Amino acid sequence: MEISREQLLLWMGLGGYLLAGLLAMVGTIFARFPVRSVFVSMVAGLVLHGSSLGLRWERLGHGPFINLYEILSSNIWSFTLAFAMFYWRVPRLRPGAVVVLPVIFVLMGWLLWIHPMDSAFPPTYDTVWLYVHIGLGKVAMGVLLIAAGVAGVVMVRRLFGAGRLAGLPDDDALDEFGYRCVAVAFVFHTLMLLAGAVWAQDAWGRYWAWDPLETWTLHTWLLMALFLHLRPLYHPPPVVGAVAIWVVFVAAFLVFFGVPFLSTAAHQGIV
Amino acid sequence: MNLLAHLSSLKWSAWVLLWLVLAVPLVSRGVMTPLVVLGIGGGVFLVNLSAFLWSSSFFRTRPGLLVFHLALAAFLLLAGVGRLTWMEGHVEMTTGEWFSGLLLNSTRGLLHDGGIEGLRFVNDGFTIDYGPGLRRGPTRNRVRWQEERGQVVQGVIGDDLPLVLRHYRIYTTANKGFAPIFRWHPEKGDSLRTALHLPSYPLFADQSNTWTLPDGGPTLAATLNLEEPVIDETKAGRFRLPERYSLKLAANGGEPVVLRPGGVLPVAGGRLVFEGLTSWMGYRIHYDRTRSWLLAAVLMGVGGLAWHFRVRFALHRWESPKVR
Numbered sequence: 001m002e003i004s005r006e007q008l009l010l011w012m013g014l015g016g017y018l019l020a021g022l023l024a025m026v027g028t029i030f031a032r033f034p035v036r037s038v039f040v041s042m043v044a045g046l047v048l049h050g051s052s053l054g055l056r057w058e059r060l061g062h063g064p065f066i067n068l069y070e071i072l073s074s075n076i077w078s079f080t081l082a083f084a085m086f087y088w089r090v091p092r093l094r095p096g097a098v099v100v101l102p103v104i105f106v107l108m109g110w111l112l113w114i115h116p117m118d119s120a121f122p123p124t125y126d127t128v129w130l131y132v133h134i135g136l137g138k139v140a141m142g143v144l145l146i147a148a149g150v151a152g153v154v155m156v157r158r159l160f161g162a163g164r165l166a167g168l169p170d171d172d173a174l175d176e177f178g179y180r181c182v183a184v185a186f187v188f189h190t191l192m193l194l195a196g197a198v199w200a201q202d203a204w205g206r207y208w209a210w211d212p213l214e215t216w217t218l219h220t221w222l223l224m225a226l227f228l229h230l231r232p233l234y235h236p237p238p239v240v241g242a243v244a245i246w247v248v249f250v251a252a253f254l255v256f257f258g259v260p261f262l263s264t265a266a267h268q269g270i271v
Numbered sequence: 272m273n274l275l276a277h278l279s280s281l282k283w284s285a286w287v288l289l290w291l292v293l294a295v296p297l298v299s300r301g302v303m304t305p306l307v308v309l310g311i312g313g314g315v316f317l318v319n320l321s322a323f324l325w326s327s328s329f330f331r332t333r334p335g336l337l338v339f340h341l342a343l344a345a346f347l348l349l350a351g352v353g354r355l356t357w358m359e360g361h362v363e364m365t366t367g368e369w370f371s372g373l374l375l376n377s378t379r380g381l382l383h384d385g386g387i388e389g390l391r392f393v394n395d396g397f398t399i400d401y402g403p404g405l406r407r408g409p410t411r412n413r414v415r416w417q418e419e420r421g422q423v424v425q426g427v428i429g430d431d432l433p434l435v436l437r438h439y440r441i442y443t444t445a446n447k448g449f450a451p452i453f454r455w456h457p458e459k460g461d462s463l464r465t466a467l468h469l470p471s472y473p474l475f476a477d478q479s480n481t482w483t484l485p486d487g488g489p490t491l492a493a494t495l496n497l498e499e500p501v502i503d504e505t506k507a508g509r510f511r512l513p514e515r516y517s518l519k520l521a522a523n524g525g526e527p528v529v530l531r532p533g534g535v536l537p538v539a540g541g542r543l544v545f546e547g548l549t550s551w552m553g554y555r556i557h558y559d560r561t562r563s564w565l566l567a568a569v570l571m572g573v574g575g576l577a578w579h580f581r582v583r584f585a586l587h588r589w590e591s592p593k594v595r
Contacts, residue, residue, distance in 0.1 A: 092590070120406045123430045169590055177589045183580045187573060194569050202431035205442040205555040206359065207562065215299035222295060226288040233281050 006059070007116065009052035010073065014108050016045020017080055021101035028098045033167065038097055042084045049077050065134050066119035072111045072257070075138065079104055082142025083149070093150060093177070095167050100149035107257075129199035136195055140188035141256055147181035148249035150174050151242035158239045175238035178245050179231055186224045189252075193217060216255040223248050279322035287316045306354070313347040320344055335582060338575025346568040353561035355380040358387070358439075360556045364394040365450050365466040366549045374556070385558050390436050391417035394552050397429070397447070399510040401502050405473055412443045412552055439558050446553030447510070448472040449495055451518055455484050457541040468551045469495055472510075473502050489538045492527070494519040495548070512548055520545070 020041035027033040053064050053074060064070035083100050086093070154171050157164050168174065196214070197207040208214060227244050230236070236244070294308040320340055324330065330337035360377030364370065372388035393415050400408030410429035416436055417423050426434070433440040450466040457463075463485065469478045478495035498515035502508040521527035522538040530536060532547040 120402065120404075123407060123409045126409070127431050173590045176591075180580075180584055180589055183584075187577050187580065190569070190573050190576070194566070194573070198566070201440075201557075201562065202433065202442075205433070205440065205444075205557045207559075207565075210299050210305060212299050215295060219292065219295050222288055222292045226285065226292055229281070229285050229288060233285060 006052050006055045009048050009055065013045045013047075013049025013052060014076075014111075016041050016043075016048060017076070017101065017104060017108065020045065020097065021105060024095070024097040024101060028095060028165065031167075033095050035091075035094055038094070039084070039087060042080060042087070046077065046080055046084060049073075049080075053077060060118055060121070062119075062121035062125070063131070063134075065130075066121060066125070067117065069111070069114045069116050070119060072107055072114065075141070075256070076104055076107050076111060078138040079107070079142055079145050082139070083146060086146050092169055093174075095165055096146075096149045096153055098165070099152035099156065100145060103145065103148065110257075124203035127199055127203065129195055129202075133192060133195040133199050136188050136192035137256070140185045140192055141252060143181050143185040143188065144249050144252055147178045147185065147245050150178045150181065151245035151249075154178075154238050154242035155246070158242075171238035175241045178241065179228075182224055182227055182245060182248060186221070186228060189217075189221055189224060193221060213255070213259045216259045220248070220252045220255050223251050275322055275326050278318055279326045280319075281323070283315060283319040287312050287319065290315075309347070309350070313351070317344055317347065333579055333583075335575045335577070335579030339572045339579065342568045342572030342575060346565060346572065349561045349564050349568060353380075353559050353565065355382045356385075356558075356560055358383045358385060358556070358558040360387075361444075361553060362556065363446070363468050363551050363553045365452075365468070365551045366394055366396045368466075369393045377556075383558070385437065385439060387439060387556070387558075390439060390441075392434060392436060392441065395425070396550065397443070397510075397552055399447070401473075401508045401510065403504070403506055405502065405504050407445060410443045433557075438560055439556055442555045442557070444553045444555050445474075446471045448475075448551060449478060449512070450549050450551040451493060451495065452546045452549055454544045454546055455488060455541060456544065457486065457488065460486070464546075466549065466551070467491075467493055469493070471553075484543075488540060489522040490524075491538075491543070492521045492524075494527075496529075510550075512550060516548060518545055 020038045023034050023038050023041060057063055064074040153165050153168055154174050201207040227248055291312045294303055297303040298305050298308055358377060358379040360374035362374050370390055370392050395413035395415055397410060397412040399410045402408060411427050412429050413427055414434055415423055415425040416434060428434045429443050433442045448471045449469045452466045455463045455465060467480055467482055469480050481492045483490045496517045496519060497513050499513055501513050518530045519527045520530055520536050528536055530545040532545060534545045536543045
């Protein structure tokens, strides 16, 4: 079987992410976190994977956001990019990589099971609003992933003892950081819904039609709003806040990667 | 006063959100209507927000959050007005046909009075490119329309580019096909030119349809026989009218007759002349005067919220404990 340059770069990129995750885990176990090696592996993976996506974009003439393979692949890239920026800018939370990168591993495993079939670009997708819509969605989901990673640290400590991941800030600080991430994700999620509505108006002649993806995306928005209301109202302990963040994240994750793939098009049946 | 305090409780906001979280998924499953779900949620939210604004100074120190909540209230009210004045409908128009004001189907709000009957536009024909595997490419539909001062203007619409007339947005759809043209010569009275819209092409290979001529005329069944491949599935192509074709026509369930352009079918009460083939395009027409205002409300709300979070998060570093 001949392997294309596109696939080879993809696998090398995924190898980079895998190496970063393994280094983070080993470093955590032996209490010597290899900060630079994890970052370099992630960046190398991003460059290689990004090159693969670029080759595909060039070959097909459209971005990687039509079928499941493309959406998964581009989201693995954007999630890792979001996490790499967070890793770079927030040094105190770098060991959170042991929680975040395994989530990306799940997506990587899923990606390898999918045939990398080419996709067709429907004429209604030929608008700048599609790129704005997708870009904002990726930012929202990337920030939510970071919130889930931070919340995961709180949950790991609860499950395996407070001494775990001791190099990270205390639970109250992590709780506050997770809350702020959800707040930022909420803003971008709102903008993503808005850009999607602007696109849908001219692509399909309506800005809202309660299609499954629209409905469940609104549902995620409402869950985030509920989370943002409940926290100042009831002041739950960090572990409850962490569970709530994971509820929001899982809901968003299922919408992002579940609902669109009940059909082969992101918005079911509408091309 | 107790009632006001009760109505302004923040717990109502949480209950509203919980209601929406539980009820919104039921909308897409058709179990509940958006009107019920958003009506209940929006109504309680507006009462709660009004009571809270009246009784609490909470928002005085949080102007961004106030802007967000007011924008959300404006959004809900505008969405309500939009549903009352909204309209959506479909129409099919033969090439060369002016819009008659009649729609195939439509749904409209109780207060819709946009005057769709007054719209004047004509379908001047279209092209659609296809890729291999019948992948539909861009639609370019030539149209002319009459502006309010009577001036006739021409342009090209298609896909995400609508024709906008008096706030009606007219979009082409993927629904289009062939239309045989006939002239019906009744034994008494004037002749009539008419077109029959065959099923959408290339979606349906069977190009058959039936219709009844006016004033007690015969019921006819027509099947278009394409004698050449119009769009080759294996390579790039374009929707076009075929050069070689014939029409199988049967009147009142009788024996079918194969006609070519110019062919005549004598039937009880007159004769029918098959003049040739043209195309038809299906349009979606959408009307909502609140669109731009909704957009403005959302932008204002998001701006307010971003401002609020920016200010609140700048007050304390996240590492500091007890900063909620």
